[in-house]
Amino acid sequence: MKNQIMKEIKGGLIVSCQARVGWAMYGTSIMAAFATAAKEGGAVGIRATGKDNLLAIKEKVDLPLIGINKQFRDDCEVYITPTYESAVEILEVGIEIIALDATKRARPNGENIKDIVLKIKQNYPDVLVMGEISTLEEAKYADTLGFDILSTTLSGYTSESSNVTSVNLKLIEDIAAFTNTPIIAEGKIETPNEARMALESGAHSVVVGTSITRPEILTKRFATEVAKFSEKE
Amino acid sequence: MKNQIMKEIKGGLIVSCQARVGWAMYGTSIMAAFATAAKEGGAVGIRATGKDNLLAIKEKVDLPLIGINKQFRDDCEVYITPTYESAVEILEVGIEIIALDATKRARPNGENIKDIVLKIKQNYPDVLVMGEISTLEEAKYADTLGFDILSTTLSGYTSESSNVTSVNLKLIEDIAAFTNTPIIAEGKIETPNEARMALESGAHSVVVGTSITRPEILTKRFATEVAKFSEKE
Numbered sequence: 001m002k003n004q005i006m007k008e009i010k011g012g013l014i015v016s017c018q019a020r021v022g023w024a025m026y027g028t029s030i031m032a033a034f035a036t037a038a039k040e041g042g043a044v045g046i047r048a049t050g051k052d053n054l055l056a057i058k059e060k061v062d063l064p065l066i067g068i069n070k071q072f073r074d075d076c077e078v079y080i081t082p083t084y085e086s087a088v089e090i091l092e093v094g095i096e097i098i099a100l101d102a103t104k105r106a107r108p109n110g111e112n113i114k115d116i117v118l119k120i121k122q123n124y125p126d127v128l129v130m131g132e133i134s135t136l137e138e139a140k141y142a143d144t145l146g147f148d149i150l151s152t153t154l155s156g157y158t159s160e161s162s163n164v165t166s167v168n169l170k171l172i173e174d175i176a177a178f179t180n181t182p183i184i185a186e187g188k189i190e191t192p193n194e195a196r197m198a199l200e201s202g203a204h205s206v207v208v209g210t211s212i213t214r215p216e217i218l219t220k221r222f223a224t225e226v227a228k229f230s231e232k233e
Numbered sequence: 234m235k236n237q238i239m240k241e242i243k244g245g246l247i248v249s250c251q252a253r254v255g256w257a258m259y260g261t262s263i264m265a266a267f268a269t270a271a272k273e274g275g276a277v278g279i280r281a282t283g284k285d286n287l288l289a290i291k292e293k294v295d296l297p298l299i300g301i302n303k304q305f306r307d308d309c310e311v312y313i314t315p316t317y318e319s320a321v322e323i324l325e326v327g328i329e330i331i332a333l334d335a336t337k338r339a340r341p342n343g344e345n346i347k348d349i350v351l352k353i354k355q356n357y358p359d360v361l362v363m364g365e366i367s368t369l370e371e372a373k374y375a376d377t378l379g380f381d382i383l384s385t386t387l388s389g390y391t392s393e394s395s396n397v398t399s400v401n402l403k404l405i406e407d408i409a410a411f412t413n414t415p416i417i418a419e420g421k422i423e424t425p426n427e428a429r430m431a432l433e434s435g436a437h438s439v440v441v442g443t444s445i446t447r448p449e450i451l452t453k454r455f456a457t458e459v460a461k462f463s464e465k466e
Contacts, residue, residue, distance in 0.1 A: 011463035013456045015448075024270035030263055034448055037257035041452025042460075192458030199462040206459060212451045215248075215267055219274025222441050223246045225425030227275075229432040230244035 002128050002148065005064050005096045006182060009205045012044030013195065014066060014184070016209030017057065024216060028056035034213045035061045047099075047186075047207055054093045066130065066184075066207075067095035073108065080132055080153070082107045084116045091124050098124075099151060102131030102142035103158065117145045130184065134161035136174045143179050149204070150175055151184040167194045169201040176202030235361050235381065238297050238329045239415060242438045245277030246428065247299060247417070249442030250290065257449060261289035267446045268294045280332075280419075280440055287326045299363065299417075299440070300328035306341065313365055313386070315340050317349045324357050331357075332384060335364030335375035336391065350378045363417065367394035369407045376412050382437070383408055384417040400427045402434040409435030 015038035019025040025034075035046045035057040047066040048054050054067050067090040069081045081087050081100040091098055098120065102113055113131075120129055131147035133139045134154035142150055152171050156164035164171075167189045175183050185198035186207035198206045210217050248271035252258040258267075268279045268290040280299040281287050287300050300323040302314045314320050314333040324331055331353065335346055346364075353362055364380035366372045367387035375383055385404050389397035400422045408416050418431035419440035431439045443450050 011459070011466075013452065013459045015452055024266050024273060027266075030266060033257050033260075033263060037447075037449035038452045040257060041449040042456030043452050192455045195455050196458045196462050199459060208455050212448050212455065214270075215445050216270035216274040218445045219246065219248055219271045219276050222425045222428050222445065223275030225429045226244070226246045226432060226439060229429050233244075 001126055005128060006148075006204070009044045009064055011199060012205050013042065014045035014047055014205055014207040015041075015043040015212055016047040016186070016207050017053070017213050018047075018049050018070075018209060019213075020070075025213070028052050032056040032060045035063075038212065039063055044205070045096075047209070051089050051093055054090055054095060058093060058095075064096040065093075066097040066099055067091070067093065068099045076106065076108055077158070078103065078105050078107050083109060083111050084119055087116065087120055088123075091120070091127060095127065097128040097130055097149065099130040099132055099153070101154065102133050102145070102147065102150070103138050103154070104141060105158075113142075114145050117147065121146060132186075134158040134164075136171060139171075139175045140178065143181055147181065149182050149184055150179070151186050151207075153186040153207075155187050157187070164188070166190070167198065169197055172198060172201040172203050234359055238361060239381075239437070242277045242297055244432060245438050246275065247278035247280055247438055247440040248274075248276040248445055249280040249419070249440050250286070250446050251280075251282050251303075251442060252446075253303075258446070261285050265289040265293045268296075271445065272296055278330075278438070280442070284322050284326055287323055287328060291326060291328075297329040298326075299330040299332055300324070300326065301332045309339065309341055310391070311336065311338050311340050316342060316344050317352055320349065320353055321356075324353070324360060328360065330361040330363055330382065332363040332365055332386070334387065335366050335378070335380060335383070336371050336387070337374060338391075346375075347378050350380065354379060365419075367391040367397075369404060372404075372408045373411065376414055380414065382415050382417055383412070384419050384440070386419040386440070388420050390420070397421070399423070400431065402430055405431060405434040405436050 017034040031053045045064040049070045069086040078101045128148040130149040131142040132153040155168040182204035185203035195206045250267040264286045278297040282301045282303045302319040311334045361381040363382040364375040365386040388401040415437035418436035
């Protein structure tokens with residue numbers, strides 16, 4: 001079953017469908033519509049956050065789901081499925097892959113990633129567990145914890161990787177060089193070319209979010225370039 | 234008032250928010266969400282089709298609206314606001330710009346574009362009227378009918394222009410060379426660079442739709458490129 005999922009997503013595009021409260025596209029029905037569009041366009045999987053969105057998507061789209069549970073707290077840097085409880089909440093939806101921040105950074109309730117992974121694997125043995133990291137060092141540590149998949153999602157989003165402003169192909173190559181654990185490439189992939197290059201760098205699959213499901217950012221890319229014409233005049 | 238609108242959209246990006254029945258993103262609330270996202274991203278105007286979508290967008294977003302009324306019939310090639318009645322339906326919403334197919338092609342009820350434009354200008358003098366064409370010859374004819382704006386929307390979508398598969402900068406240049414009527418560039422603009430080049434070619438504003446508001450097509454662009462990696466292996 002887990003091998004079957006890995007086969008289904010191999011070499012394919014996973015589309016991340018996310019919107020926070022206050023964003024124009026926020027809402028479970030819009031997330032399900034994006035997921036439906038993604039499937040129509042050839043996606044092999046969907047990534048989404050939170051129980052309600054995952055349920056709404058699961059009802060409409062029969063593709064493997066990467067579930068996360070983003071939780072933002074002022075006193076904690078870790079926000080991607082930071083606790084075991086946050087993991088259980090989305091595991092109960094019935095997802096194929098669960099993704100968690102796999103860094104050593106402090107989590108709520110003094111929990112640590114090693115124990116969270118162990119408990120998930122004990123209690124949900126059929127679910128693939130993905131560890132999200134931002135640096136090679138973090139990947140090396142995460143790879144000792146028994147993750148089924150490593151992902152580069154956090155590259156550019158931690159203080160340790162704040163210098164990263166575009167797709168981090170080097171990190172994919174470096175991880176592929178030390179482990180056979182499958183890698184899912186994610187983060188700052190803006191063009192189809194970059195997505196293909198992520199596979200060439202050693203990724204098993206590639207996740208694209210912003211460049212497909214964030215029309216406000218897509219608009220900004222166009223508006224910013226268009227404005228250059230008037231500035232020159 | 235009309236001059237004010239032309240000023241507001243000058244050099245700017247207009248985002249087209251459209252989905253047909255059966256498409257994943259179909260629905261007035263999703264169209265209004267896309268329009269909201271477009272405004273957040275820096276759009277200076279919104280293009281949308283049909284009374285219900287225009288009303289939903291108008292309620293959420295205070296940007297100039299280009300209204301069209303797409304109507305597909307088996308016996309008629311003209312589908313962008315083909316009749317006077319279809320025009321009135323959206324004019325009653327209260328839009329700043331109405332766009333119509335401006336070709337000489339046959340329309341329902343034996344109507345012709347010349348009379349439709351005249352009647353709109355008589356009955357809705359405060360609305361800018363935009364004529365959509367696919368070739369230079371059509372633009373020359375349309376420009377004799379009193380349109381406030383010409384647009385290249387149909388380039389690539391008529392039998393006369395079926396050889397056009399990417400943004401038609403040449404057509405913009407050619408129209409700008411023979412008339413001072415403002416041109417709105419639309420059709421097959423895939424990248425921010427192409428949008429800027431449309432302005433450089435002489436367009437007053439530029440409309441982008443698919444590359445911002447059609448996640449199924451955006452997904453397909455990524456999925457197609459990603460698939461090349463596995464095909465090579």
